[in-house]
Amino acid sequence: MHGSEAAVTSLIFGLNPMWVAAILFALTYVVVMTEKINRAIVSLLAAGLMIILGILNQEAAIRGIDFNTIGLLIGMMVIVAITRQSGIFQFLAIWAAKKVNARPWGILVMISLVTAVTSAFLDNVTTVLLVVPVTLLITEELKVNPYPYLFAMIFSSNIGGTATLIGDPPNIMIGSATGLTFNDFAYNLSPVIFVIMAATLIPIYFIWGRQLKAAPEDRQRVMQFNEYEAITDPRLLKQCLLVIGLVVAGFVGARFLGLEAATVAMTGAALLLLLANWGRDAEHQSKHVLDAFNEVEWITIFFFVGLFIVVHGVDGTGLLKLLADKMLALTGGDLTATAMVILWSSAILSAIIDNIPFVATMIPLIKAMAPTFGGPEGLMPLWWSLSLGACLGGNGTLIGASANLVVAGFAERAGQPIRFIQYTLMAFPIMLMSIAISMFYLQWRYL
């Protein structure tokens, strides 16, 4: 995204455009962090000001929007909106619990795996939104404390999301900006994700898992759940599984087919809308299509749009190049040191601030380092460092990722609130452990 197209040479109100952009950019971050104003409003307003103040013009602003990211997000959101109606998430949770004969620790492991795998392919928030209520029903029947289950689900949704291109917004953005494919992400990230998932369950076992016990008659009640009754619409389920299968195949074959991720996701969404509405009259079609579109998280989408413009504006002024040079000066232009700084700083910052604006900023910043590391190929370890840091860092605090807050909302209603400090005391060290594992992995494989 770095380029001279948006550069403005004249002074704005007597100020250097780089500083005006920097102030606007910093203000966007601060206001988003305070959560006093909706983040979509903040980013769109900042984007508007970038144009009005002449830091970039409208054409440049539109070129700055990564429509591949936007299309991929919207396409997957539509697919998820339709799929969730089929009851598949509840089916998987009950099926998983019964596979381990409703043993409390076994259920925790299985539910974590279901959450991780589902989050790898679908949106993390939807996954927890649909799996948590069933899990709470199961823990209620077993008369066991739901807290460790909720804790494990937060971690597994963020860990699972890190494994693929479509699992988490930072990966979608990185993939889109660099041309890295679904296969690149799976090949480079999934091995370490398996290790991290297993390693995360160890402290959970020692803190809570070994004390989880349920009476045989309570386990019997869970064993009597009929998972097939959870499927509300078998026809729709078949259609969803077919389309998700095709979409994943499309991602896997994207490079071979010469397709971008957004094309695959949007075409998949359109196909699923067609299948799900087949045979309905025009009025019902309109209603169902509108319902699916209403499920798209427009706040996130518009937040992205505004943010892309703001970051493009800042990038055009040369500020990010300047920051990249400063960072390289700090690490002495050493690839290992740079990767480690990116990994650890993105992990710690993502635990505290929203990882979406952070990654949006880091992408042009890392791209600006290409000449130092021998071109785009040499940047690979840095992209994996950014992805692992930004996605896994979200586990560190309760506000680190959207899925965490959704789970906390459920916990509150279940009368088992997840307190910020209490969560952080347990979660932050476990998150640091996952980053340490990532560090060894990156050094072993790339550095």
Added chain:
Amino acid sequence: MTARTLMNENLVALKPTDSVITAAELILQHHLRHLPVVDEKGRYLGTFGIYSMLQLTLPSAVLKQGLENIAFVKETSHDLAQRLNKRHDEPVRNWLTQDPIVYPDTPVMKVLQLILKGHTSVPVVNRETERLEGIISSWNVLETLMRERA
């Protein structure tokens, strides 16, 4: 015609501290679906009804977490009764529903709309004191209409 003409002033009301089981007995004894709950000054706090009662037989995860489809849960009437039994001491104030209220001078058309929309009884509350003055159920409306006809 206003709400005052239709309302039933012979009230059977609950206190917020009354137990769920007391409410159940009153519901069965008077064949009333909805019982208003009032504080010590007679101010309307909410409604506890037969549907609140039936809800208490469900697992908390269904009640509080919005689990939409629970067809997969296999339970007997004994399981349901046991769950209700566990909650029988709970005060009704934990399970109140907030129905829209009307005032004695509210036009009858508005009252009818509310009854039809919510399928519930409508509490009539004094505008100044917030005290409950009466209840209008679909029965009260029908009774009034049949009297008019005669």
